[in-house]
Amino acid sequence: MNQEFRDLTQQYKDEITKTASEMIQINSQSTQEGEFAQYVVDKMKVLGYDEVVVDKYGSVFGTIKGTGGGSSVTLNCHLDVVDAGDATKWKYPPYSGAIAEGKIWGRGASDTKGTFAIQLYTPIMLKEAGLLPKGDIVVAGVVSEEIAGFGAMMQTRDHYKLTDYAIIGEATENDLAIGCRGRLCAVVTITGKSCHASIPHVGKNPFDFLGKFLVELETMEMGKDELFGPSTMSVTNITSSEKGTNIIPNEVVVYIDYRQSTVDTEEVVLGKIQKVVDACHVEGIQVELKSLYFPLTTYTGFKGEGFQGEPPFSVSAHEPYVQQCKKVLEQTVGRSIQTKPWAFATDTGHYAKKGVKCIGYSPAEIKLCHTTEDNIDISMMEEGILGYLALTTQLANQEK
Numbered sequence: 001m002n003q004e005f006r007d008l009t010q011q012y013k014d015e016i017t018k019t020a021s022e023m024i025q026i027n028s029q030s031t032q033e034g035e036f037a038q039y040v041v042d043k044m045k046v047l048g049y050d051e052v053v054v055d056k057y058g059s060v061f062g063t064i065k066g067t068g069g070g071s072s073v074t075l076n077c078h079l080d081v082v083d084a085g086d087a088t089k090w091k092y093p094p095y096s097g098a099i100a101e102g103k104i105w106g107r108g109a110s111d112t113k114g115t116f117a118i119q120l121y122t123p124i125m126l127k128e129a130g131l132l133p134k135g136d137i138v139v140a141g142v143v144s145e146e147i148a149g150f151g152a153m154m155q156t157r158d159h160y161k162l163t164d165y166a167i168i169g170e171a172t173e174n175d176l177a178i179g180c181r182g183r184l185c186a187v188v189t190i191t192g193k194s195c196h197a198s199i200p201h202v203g204k205n206p207f208d209f210l211g212k213f214l215v216e217l218e219t220m221e222m223g224k225d226e227l228f229g230p231s232t233m234s235v236t237n238i239t240s241s242e243k244g245t246n247i248i249p250n251e252v253v254v255y256i257d258y259r260q261s262t263v264d265t266e267e268v269v270l271g272k273i274q275k276v277v278d279a280c281h282v283e284g285i286q287v288e289l290k291s292l293y294f295p296l297t298t299y300t301g302f303k304g305e306g307f308q309g310e311p312p313f314s315v316s317a318h319e320p321y322v323q324q325c326k327k328v329l330e331q332t333v334g335r336s337i338q339t340k341p342w343a344f345a346t347d348t349g350h351y352a353k354k355g356v357k358c359i360g361y362s363p364a365e366i367k368l369c370h371t372t373e374d375n376i377d378i379s380m381m382e383e384g385i386l387g388y389l390a391l392t393t394q395l396a397n398q399e400k
Contacts, residue, residue, distance in 0.1 A: 001131075002332055005389045008125045013382055017104060019043065020117035020376070021097035024106035030147040033058060033079040034299035040079070040120070040141050047124045049139075058300040059142040059151040061161050064123035070134025071398040072163035074356070075123075075388070076152070076347060077116035078145030081108035082370050089372040103375040110364035114376030115169035115384065116141060118363070122388045133396035138163055143298055145347060148306025150296060152347035156354045165321070165395040166351045167388070168360045170342060171369055174333070174383050176325060177360025179227045179314030180342035182260035182349050184307075185236075185292035186273055187253060188213070192285050194242065194250035204284040206252040210238075212280040213254075220272055223264035227314045227341055231269075232259045255292070260312040266291060311349030313358060314341065321357055321398075325391055329361075332390035333383050342366075361387055 028036035037060050044052045044062040051063040060079070066072075084094035084107040092098035092105040099105075104114060123137040138161055142151025156162065170177070190210060195203030214235065224230040234257045241251040258269050270289060277287050296306035315322055317339040329337045343366065348358040363384030364376050 001393075004129060004131065005332060005386050008129055008389060009382055009385045012121055012125055013385060016117050016121050016385065017099065017378055017381065019120065020104050020109070020114045020381070021099055023113040023117060024097035024104065024109055025095055027095050028079055028081055028108070029083060030080040030144045031296065031298055033143050036079050037141065037299070043120060044139070047121070048127070055155065055160060056300060057143055057151055057154050057302050057304070058298045059140065059155060062139045064127055064132070064137045066133050066135040066137065066396055068134055069400060070396050071165055071400055072136045072138065073392055073396045074138045074140050074163040074166040074351070075119035075169065075392065076140045076142065076166055077112040077119055077169040078151065078347070079141045079143055080146050081111070081113070082146050085372065091373070094374070102379060103377050105375045107374055109374050109376045110171055111369040111374070112169045112362065112364065114364055114381060115362040118381065118385050118388050119169055122392050125389060126393065131393065133393050135164070135396035135398070135400070137392060137396060142347065144296060144306065148296060148308070149310040149345070149347055149350060150298070150304070150306050152350040153307060154304065156350040159354065162351070162354055162356055164357065164398070164400075166348070166356045166358045167391055167395070168346055168348050168358060169362045170346045170360055171364035171366040172340075172342070172360050172362045173365055174361070174363050174380060174387060175338040175340055176322065176329065177342050178317055178322060178339045179262070180312065180344060180346045180348060181228050181231075182312030183309035183345050184258050184260065184266055184269060185309060186256040186258060186270065187290055187292050188256065188273070188277065189288040190252045190254070190285060191287070192248070192250060195248050197246045197248055200248055203248045205248045206285060209280055209282040209285045209287065210252055210254065212282070213276065216276050216280050217273075220276055223261050223268065225261040225263055225314060228261045231261045231264045233257070262312045262314045264312070266311065310345040310347065311353055313346070313348035313352045315358065321395070322359060324394055325359055328390045328394045329387055332386050361391060
């Protein structure tokens with residue numbers, strides 16, 4: 001099988017490189033992915049996917065049917081990219097998709113279009129070579145991951161095209177990612193009664209509550225797990241309803257950035273903070289606590305709410321499917337493979353909450369994501385092609 005995978009890699013590597021370059025040439029910033037989504041749809045149809053659909057949010061799903069009886073697998077990347085910033089800071093223009101110095105250059109090359117090109121071709125290579133595994137393969141390009149993890153959040157809320165396994169194409173340097181801390185932003189709105197600062201007894205000052213709250217917040221216990229250690233929490237912003245310095249405000253809003261270990265789900269975190277709120281009660285002061293959501297309109301016109309963060313995810317390096325992935329990958333590429341966490345949030349948390357067994361794999365380099373040096377190394381992509389063929393086959397051949 002290894003030699004067949006190597007032959008396929010050599011046969012398709014130039015076409016995959018060209019496709020990645022074309023993808024990068026399309027500016028697909030969050031909520032503006034329509035042109036790129038259409039490119040993906042057209043490419044899937046030309047390649048011969050059994051089914052190609054776009055959901056109401058704008059995410060694209062292409063399915064290649066397996067031979068039957070195996071586990072289904074999603075290959076996930078996101079359609080959107082972050083802004084390129086000042087184009088003069090780039091060695092090659094950010095939307096050039098330049099192929100130079102053994103790399104493909106441009107915004108999104110490492111996050112995640114270089115990997116998405118590989119994912120797009122993986123089931124097609126297997127199908128054309130007569131190597132289709134038993135389970136179905138779904139290639140998913142989701143929307144607005146960069147600003148809210150929105151596409152995967154809505155896909156999983158709708159329980160739409162969920163599979164037994166998912167390989168997430170965020171940067172791993174061709175190692176295996178087994179976890180990422182989550183993130184949420186807690187919003188504490190403190191409402192009192194405004195008055196002139198010269199007669200404070202007439203009003204109810206929200207800062208009377210805030211002072212107690214910030215001190216008590218420091219005593220809150222952080223959840224922790226084996227992979228990440230303890231969660232972290234930081235107060236990052238405080239706003240007042242009044243601009244003047246001689247007015248007791250009617251309202252003060254506090255924003256808390258919470259980086260979650262896997263035991264600290266959104267519900268658990270809000271419950272902990274609520275206990276602090278309750279312990280700091282001040283007569284006449286009302287306090288509301290919620291996670292930060294914000295209005296979001298996708299390129300299809302769907303109006304929804306984006307979540308400021310993503311759920312945490314981790315799986316043990318000793319979990320059987322992780323060990324199987326590591327073993328088959330090492331056998332295929334001929335080197336030792338690390339299992340490691342991502343330093344940033346990914347879509348894995350959304351899928352894992354629905355019971356999908358997740359792992360991360362990509363030839364892209366984390367250090368290049370969101371930078372003006374954004375590129376993906378073509379030789380690393382070649383190894384990544386091998387890896388995707390091996391991992392997809394391994395997982396999709398698992399008995400249901």
